[in-house]
Amino acid sequence: MKFDTPATNNPIDQLKIVGKPVDRIDGPRKTTGTAPYAYERHDVAPNQAYGYVLGSGIAKGRVTAMDTAAARAAPGVVAIVTTLDMPRLEKGAMNTAWLFGGPDIQHYHQVIAVVVAETFEQARDATAMIRVSYAREPGRFDLAAEAPNAQLAAADSGEGSGAAHEERTGDFEGAFAQAPVTLDATYTTPDESHAMMEPHSSIAAWEGDKLTVWTSNQMIAWGKRDLAKTLGIPAENVRLDSPYVGGGFGGKLFLRADAVLAALGARAARRPVKLALTRPLVANNTTHRPATIQRVRIGAERDGRITAIAHESTSGDLPDGKPETAVSQTKLLYAGANRLTAMRLAVLDLPEGNAMRAPGEAPGLMVIEIAMDEMAEKLGMDPVEFRIVNDTQVDPEHPQRPFSQRQLIQCLRQGAERFGWSRRNATPGRRREGNWLVGMGVAAGFRNNLVMKSGARVRLDGSGGVTVETDMTDIGTGSYTVIAQTAAEMMGVALEKVTVRLGDSSFPVSAGSGGQWGGNSSTAGVYAACVKLREAVAQRLGFNSAEAEFTDGQVRAGNRSAPLGQAAGADGLVAEDHIEYGDLGERFQQSTFAGHFVEVAVDVATGETRVRRMLAVCAAGRILNPKSARSQVIGAMTMGVGAALMEELAVDKRHGFFVNHDLAGYEVPVHADIPHQEVIFLDEVDPISSPMKAKGVGELGLCGVGAAIANAMYNATGVRLRDYPMTLDKMIDRLPEVA
Amino acid sequence: MSKVSLRVNGEVRNLELDTRTTLLDALREHLQLTGSKKGCDHGQCGACTVMVEGRRIYSCLTLAVMHEGDAVTTIEGLGQPGNLHPMQAAFVKHDGYQCGYCTPGQICASVAMLEEIKAGVPSHATADLTAPSQLTAEEIRERMSGNICRCGAYSNIVDAITEVAGRPA
Ligand code: FES
Ligand code: FES
Numbered sequence: 001m002k003f004d005t006p007a008t009n010n011p012i013d014q015l016k017i018v019g020k021p022v023d024r025i026d027g028p029r030k031t032t033g034t035a036p037y038a039y040e041r042h043d044v045a046p047n048q049a050y051g052y053v054l055g056s057g058i059a060k061g062r063v064t065a066m067d068t069a070a071a072r073a074a075p076g077v078v079a080i081v082t083t084l085d086m087p088r089l090e091k092g093a094m095n096t097a098w099l100f101g102g103p104d105i106q107h108y109h110q111v112i113a114v115v116v117a118e119t120f121e122q123a124r125d126a127t128a129m130i131r132v133s134y135a136r137e138p139g140r141f142d143l144a145a146e147a148p149n150a151q152l153a154a155a156d157s158g159e160g161s162g163a164a165h166e167e168r169t170g171d172f173e174g175a176f177a178q179a180p181v182t183l184d185a186t187y188t189t190p191d192e193s194h195a196m197m198e199p200h201s202s203i204a205a206w207e208g209d210k211l212t213v214w215t216s217n218q219m220i221a222w223g224k225r226d227l228a229k230t231l232g233i234p235a236e237n238v239r240l241d242s243p244y245v246g247g248g249f250g251g252k253l254f255l256r257a258d259a260v261l262a263a264l265g266a267r268a269a270r271r272p273v274k275l276a277l278t279r280p281l282v283a284n285n286t287t288h289r290p291a292t293i294q295r296v297r298i299g300a301e302r303d304g305r306i307t308a309i310a311h312e313s314t315s316g317d318l319p320d321g322k323p324e325t326a327v328s329q330t331k332l333l334y335a336g337a338n339r340l341t342a343m344r345l346a347v348l349d350l351p352e353g354n355a356m357r358a359p360g361e362a363p364g365l366m367v368i369e370i371a372m373d374e375m376a377e378k379l380g381m382d383p384v385e386f387r388i389v390n391d392t393q394v395d396p397e398h399p400q401r402p403f404s405q406r407q408l409i410q411c412l413r414q415g416a417e418r419f420g421w422s423r424r425n426a427t428p429g430r431r432r433e434g435n436w437l438v439g440m441g442v443a444a445g446f447r448n449n450l451v452m453k454s455g456a457r458v459r460l461d462g463s464g465g466v467t468v469e470t471d472m473t474d475i476g477t478g479s480y481t482v483i484a485q486t487a488a489e490m491m492g493v494a495l496e497k498v499t500v501r502l503g504d505s506s507f508p509v510s511a512g513s514g515g516q517w518g519g520n521s522s523t524a525g526v527y528a529a530c531v532k533l534r535e536a537v538a539q540r541l542g543f544n545s546a547e548a549e550f551t552d553g554q555v556r557a558g559n560r561s562a563p564l565g566q567a568a569g570a571d572g573l574v575a576e577d578h579i580e581y582g583d584l585g586e587r588f589q590q591s592t593f594a595g596h597f598v599e600v601a602v603d604v605a606t607g608e609t610r611v612r613r614m615l616a617v618c619a620a621g622r623i624l625n626p627k628s629a630r631s632q633v634i635g636a637m638t639m640g641v642g643a644a645l646m647e648e649l650a651v652d653k654r655h656g657f658f659v660n661h662d663l664a665g666y667e668v669p670v671h672a673d674i675p676h677q678e679v680i681f682l683d684e685v686d687p688i689s690s691p692m693k694a695k696g697v698g699e700l701g702l703c704g705v706g707a708a709i710a711n712a713m714y715n716a717t718g719v720r721l722r723d724y725p726m727t728l729d730k731m732i733d734r735l736p737e738v739a
Numbered sequence: 740m741s742k743v744s745l746r747v748n749g750e751v752r753n754l755e756l757d758t759r760t761t762l763l764d765a766l767r768e769h770l771q772l773t774g775s776k777k778g779c780d781h782g783q784c785g786a787c788t789v790m791v792e793g794r795r796i797y798s799c800l801t802l803a804v805m806h807e808g809d810a811v812t813t814i815e816g817l818g819q820p821g822n823l824h825p826m827q828a829a830f831v832k833h834d835g836y837q838c839g840y841c842t843p844g845q846i847c848a849s850v851a852m853l854e855e856i857k858a859g860v861p862s863h864a865t866a867d868l869t870a871p872s873q874l875t876a877e878e879i880r881e882r883m884s885g886n887i888c889r890c891g892a893y894s895n896i897v898d899a900i901t902e903v904a905g906r907p908a
Binding site (some may be wrong): 030035040111628664671674 | 757759760764767768770772774775776777778779780781783784786787813814815817818819820821823827828830831832834836837838839840841842843846856867873879880881883884885886887888889890891892893894897
């Protein structure tokens with residue numbers, strides 16, 4: 001099905017099941033521990049051996065020798081594969097860093113060996129017996145030091161954010177020079193780790209030249225293609241299966257070393273091999289959100305109207321890598337006739353920088369939305385009003401191009417009302433409760449909506465049961481449930497009559513989970529397949545498909561009616577289709593919006609910040625399941641607390657690696673850090689986006705939260721911080737004297 | 740190798756294990772009870788939380804052979820699909836999870852944690868160490884902070900626990 005004109009009325013609009021806050025259908029399995037994750041598939045292949053991977057101890061240089069004699073002689077060892085055993089493997093289309101093979105080391109903890117043994121303990125111990133000799137070379141590890149050498153670089157994150165190397169509208173410099181009120185400030189965001197709870201894990205089994213990998217991956221079709229390419233085998237010989245994914249956040253978008261090394265280990269051991277990256281490998285072996293240095297300049301009239309806005313970002317990556325697209329949202333978020341965005345990329349020899357939840361917009365909004373707060377203060381305006389004054393209903397760089405829906409003003413106004421914004425004291429540092437300085441902050445949330453081609457197969461059986469198969473993944477996003485809701489609505493059956501099977505590369509290729517496109521796109525694909533199935537059903541029953549109604553397990557047309565299952569016959573009825581998109585995405589700017597409101601308390605003596613209240617008001621098209629969508633938003637808000645207050649991969653600039661590479665050193669929010677969180681979804685349907693009229697919401701909740709917290713901290717203390725994370729050491733010497 | 744006998748979810752299980760095998764790996768790899776998760780293997784995340792003799796512990800931080808004769812309760816022992824423990828049902832109702840990977844640990848920890856409050860074990864958030872522990876959201880958050888949820892379901896988890904705790908026993 002091609003979606004190239006705005007959606008009109010369709011069966012989804014009945015909203016009998018879609019749009020309802022139903023419990024997740026995978027809930028009973030997840031809460032009883034019976035949902036099988038990648039490393040847990042004891043049943044799929046007999047005689048599994050254990051793999052354990054060894055990461056490089058240097059960041060740049062060469063492996064000159066590996067002595068594996070002791071390891072090979074260790075008890076239980078079945079096979080050892082080292083990086084010196086083969087030339088460098090071809091790189092997957094989505095990878096920047098090499099995954100394995102050859103002597104050259106590109107980054108710390110690049111995998112250099114896998115040991116396969118009868119037990120986990122044996123594999124681990126034998127790995128420690130490998131003696132590695134290296135020729136170390138100097139590397140570039142310090143973004144600030146390399147920034148002067150950074151080159152202008154265009155990039156598309158592939159996830160909805162992107163920008164040309166430099167984009168200009170009007171005359172920024174001229175307008176900025178003339179503006180009566182200006183801001184010119186530089187901010188930094190650190191490297192961040194996805195730190196999903198399930199480390200990258202795979203079980204690989206060969207049958208002749210056919211390979212099956214039970215893995216944990218967000219994008220099954222990419223993973224299959226890139227694993228085949230990396231191993232140099234035909235894609236049709238590879239099957240991936242990933243029905244449950246223990247978190248991804250972008251860290252499992254691409255093929256990673258776990259799948260490659262499980263496959264190589266299994267080939268060498270001549271039996272199935274299971275392995276997981278150890279927790280310390282997750283930070284340096286895989287990908288991370290790159291650090292940025294961002295400069296923002298804003299010029300405005302005294303009435304608050306922005307006349308000039310510039311956002312420039314510098315980040316680093318390995319050779320052939322990409323910049324973090326942190327300026328992307330600034331192209332679209334606020335009005336202003338004279339505009340400039342630019343991205344610069346420095347070459348660093350740190351691990352691969354790549355997409356993490358809301359790439360581009362997450363760190364970009366952390367910065368631009370502090371700048372907006374600073375500007376509002378200079379103008380003497382309320383920060384909510386300042387944003388509203390600068391709203392735009394069209395793409396400011398291409399004014400003939402409207403937003404499909406844009407309710408940012410409503411998000412901010414409703415949020416302000418609900419949060420009690422009027423009680424905020426505009427002068428910082430004025431609200432004191434005992435030892436606590438209390439403040440409120442606001443930020444706009446913005447995230448582009450991407451639509452992706454997505455396929456599904458739907459099967460009807462004689463009892464009126466419907467089974468959906470698609471290689472879509474559920475990484476905690478609620479895919480199982482919203483897909484079941486879609487199929488139930490379309491086929492007119494109860495939710496319990498729908499079975500959803502996901503994550504198997506033998507199913508039709510879906511949008512996968514990334515860039516907050518998954519929910520809308522994958523259900524639109526299921527919608528397309530169901531439209532076909534409805535036609536097939538009507539035809540079987542001899543009904544006119546245009547007038548057939550599907551309700552309560554019955555099909556009705558005119559005065560005729562038949563049970564849905566009757567159409568299935570003995571063999572069942574199968575339909576397969578995909579959704580693909582015309583040019584609506586070019587004609588209209590599709591984005592999602594939020595107003596984030598936060599109240600913090602900062603200890604006047606220690607600088608400790610506690611988040612007390614959080615509210616997000618979101619406008620993101622039709623909300624397919626308000627319960628799971630709300631969870632996506634609060635989860636993202638929680639990640640935003642981490643980004644604002646604690647998360648930072650600390651770079652060892654001499655040896656070139658992320659030092660705090662585990663969950664003790666890389667701090668993420670815990671229960672005690674997170675208050676009750678409130679989320680409001682505005683009523684919105686967006687017929688431009690898809691037949692579902694939905695948009696993405698999984699990343700919107702992160703976009704802007706960090707700045708709202710930073711702004712609340714400023715309102716509480718009067719101390720303006722511009723470097724994330726906003727830890728107490730950065731403000732303690734600037735806090736008011738304690739009496 | 741060493742013999743060890745554990746009472747897992749009420750059933751005696753005799754194992755012969757490498758002495759280096761953690762309780763977590765004994766459960767996941769040898770008994771194939773994969774409900775307990777491995778998030779870090781370092782005692783840093785709580786995904787592996789189980790109850791040993793009624794107390795919650797990180798099963799990755801203890802060796803199986805140290806638990807001769809111990810009663811171990813895992814998520815599988817609390818309830819099954821179709822027969823959910825009240826805490827499991829409350830997690831489903833309040834959407835106290837997303838990817839589900841921290842979830843068995845969160846649930847085992849919550850069940851044991853409520854017993855700790857009942858028994859009057861104080862926490863960092865307890866203002867009066869001699870008074871009975873209060874069932875406040877602050878207490879729950881403090882006591883659950885050894886269980887990380889990167890999906891960020893905390894607000895919903897606290898709602899689920901509060902509902903179960905508020906129910907008459
Ligand atoms: S796996 Fe035991 S605490 Fe993380
Ligand atoms: S549900 Fe994913 S980590 Fe908690």
